[in-house]
Amino acid sequence: MPYSYEYPHPAVTTDIAVFSLHQQQLQLLLIRRGQPPYKGKWALPGGFLEIDEDLESGAKRELKEETGASDLYIEQLFTFGRPDRDPRERIISVTYFALAPAEKLSISAGSDATEAAWFPADELPELAFDHAEIILLAKERLAAKTLYSTIAFQLMPETFTLSELQSVYEILRSETLDKRNFRKWILSLNLLEETGEMRRNGNHRPAKIYRALFPDRVDMIR
Amino acid sequence: MPYSYEYPHPAVTTDIAVFSLHQQQLQLLLIRRGQPPYKGKWALPGGFLEIDEDLESGAKRELKEETGASDLYIEQLFTFGRPDRDPRERIISVTYFALAPAEKLSISAGSDATEAAWFPADELPELAFDHAEIILLAKERLAAKTLYSTIAFQLMPETFTLSELQSVYEILRSETLDKRNFRKWILSLNLLEETGEMRRNGNHRPAKIYRALFPDRVDMIR
DNA sequence: GCAAAAGTGTTATCCCTACACCCATGA
DNA sequence: TCATGGGTGTAGGGATAACACTTTTGC
Numbered sequence: 001m002p003y004s005y006e007y008p009h010p011a012v013t014t015d016i017a018v019f020s021l022h023q024q025q026l027q028l029l030l031i032r033r034g035q036p037p038y039k040g041k042w043a044l045p046g047g048f049l050e051i052d053e054d055l056e057s058g059a060k061r062e063l064k065e066e067t068g069a070s071d072l073y074i075e076q077l078f079t080f081g082r083p084d085r086d087p088r089e090r091i092i093s094v095t096y097f098a099l100a101p102a103e104k105l106s107i108s109a110g111s112d113a114t115e116a117a118w119f120p121a122d123e124l125p126e127l128a129f130d131h132a133e134i135i136l137l138a139k140e141r142l143a144a145k146t147l148y149s150t151i152a153f154q155l156m157p158e159t160f161t162l163s164e165l166q167s168v169y170e171i172l173r174s175e176t177l178d179k180r181n182f183r184k185w186i187l188s189l190n191l192l193e194e195t196g197e198m199r200r201n202g203n204h205r206p207a208k209i210y211r212a213l214f215p216d217r218v219d220m221i222r
Numbered sequence: 223m224p225y226s227y228e229y230p231h232p233a234v235t236t237d238i239a240v241f242s243l244h245q246q247q248l249q250l251l252l253i254r255r256g257q258p259p260y261k262g263k264w265a266l267p268g269g270f271l272e273i274d275e276d277l278e279s280g281a282k283r284e285l286k287e288e289t290g291a292s293d294l295y296i297e298q299l300f301t302f303g304r305p306d307r308d309p310r311e312r313i314i315s316v317t318y319f320a321l322a323p324a325e326k327l328s329i330s331a332g333s334d335a336t337e338a339a340w341f342p343a344d345e346l347p348e349l350a351f352d353h354a355e356i357i358l359l360a361k362e363r364l365a366a367k368t369l370y371s372t373i374a375f376q377l378m379p380e381t382f383t384l385s386e387l388q389s390v391y392e393i394l395r396s397e398t399l400d401k402r403n404f405r406k407w408i409l410s411l412n413l414l415e416e417t418g419e420m421r422r423n424g425n426h427r428p429a430k431i432y433r434a435l436f437p438d439r440v441d442m443i444r
Numbered sequence: 445g446c447a448a449a450a451g452t453g454t455t456a457t458c459c460c461t462a463c464a465c466c467c468a469t470g471a
Numbered sequence: 472t473c474a475t476g477g478g479t480g481t482a483g484g485g486a487t488a489a490c491a492c493t494t495t496t497g498c
């Protein structure tokens with residue numbers, strides 16, 4: 001026990017709610033716990049912060065270790081610290097939420113090797129700790145942000161059609177949108193450019209392929 | 223050094239940015255540091271989290287100890303954790319921002335006894351640690367929230383006139399508002415009721431006095 | 445009666461919503 | 472030629488923004 005302090009110190013962890021889209025559903029990445037407490041239960045990826053590591057760096061490191069994913073959109077969500085939230089010791093969890101297009105992530109649904117799996121965001125298994133509460137907040141934040149930001153772009157691959165983008169908005173907002181109004185609105189933001197390419201996708205007219213002009217930007221202009 | 227851990231643990235503090243209105247200005251409460259580091263510099267009220275204390279309770283306790291204020295509006299702002307943000311040891315700061323009507327706070331501007339003082343939010347002294355960054359974020363959050371919430375009510379006394387309320391909005395948003403449009407809008411929210419009292423305030427027509435119907439509610443209906 | 449803040453409506457503009465048909469392709 | 476999703480414009484309604492004068496009081 002080589003680390004001693006005059007006053008008790010809580011442990012600090014980062015936990016990350018990573019959302020992606022698979023099979024036309026919003027999905028959340030979970031890890032199955034191999035150790036007690038909550039052994040066998042599912043939990044958010046995350047872990048203890050290293051002592052010389054920035055909070056966001058810690059979150060990204062944990063995510064990379066557990067999912068292989070890097071370079072995804074991440075933002076701080078909330079800090080949870082109920083004294084009894086972990087039975088082992090006092091743990092403060094700085095939580096993040098992250099978004100990534102499906103093809104950026106090496107984890108596949110139900111991969112047994114890593115004990116990580118995607119779950120539809122509205123059909124989650126029993127969760128360890130207070131992670132259900134964290135996930136609820138993350139889902140609320142995500143839904144709210146679709147209304148006033150372009151965060152949905154973070155779920156898109158590098159190029160996409162307007163119908164694909166509309167479909168993502170519809171999934172995130174759980175409602176159907178009018179095609180003409182959606183296109184008018186999204187194009188009026190001047191955040192997309194045509195690539196000049198077309199996507200032929202079946203027995204119908206090909207779709208123009210677009211690219212986000214500012215792929216890292218999440219806040220709307222105006 | 224009675225508290226030992228197998229791995230190093232950071233310390234956890236809460237810091238609170240408390241805003242209030244005095245002399246028609248948005249003011250922020252600061253504490254002068256009596257000890258190094260940053261001795262003599264001004265800093266946000268706050269301090270170390272106790273080991274069995276919830277985060278928000280810790281913030282409220284620190285605030286009460288240092289300002290005498292309780293029962294004010296408080297919400298979590300962000301968690302700061304750059305490894306070098308405190309020269310003594312690794313410290314994670316869970317920050318809060320709080321609002322209170324002037325008369326709820328026992329601290330008076332420039333009180334030497336407590337070494338606490340109000341500063342106009344746009345004329346702050348040199349600050350300790352990364353507190354300038356924290357305050358910047360708190361100010362942004364406050365300004366943003368005036369646009370889509372009724373957080374401004376948290377700065378009002380129990381009863382007030384519409385002109386007084388408008389003045390608060392104008393200070394928070396740094397712009398003048400049209401009197402008729404402001405009144406139409408604020409009354410249409412159905413969050414105010416007339417007390418029946420009038421305020422006589424000088425050589426002019428007295429103003430109706432209003433009260434917030436749901437003083438703790440911050441989110442707008444609709 | 446005058447200065448000073450309280451109080452009060454109407455009009456124009458903009459934005460959002462609703463809504464239906466033709467186009468290009470593959471089979 | 473037909474089925475399928477891609478692509479396009481306009482009109483109405485609601486909310487927001489602009490704008491000026493009358494009222495009540497204290498001195």
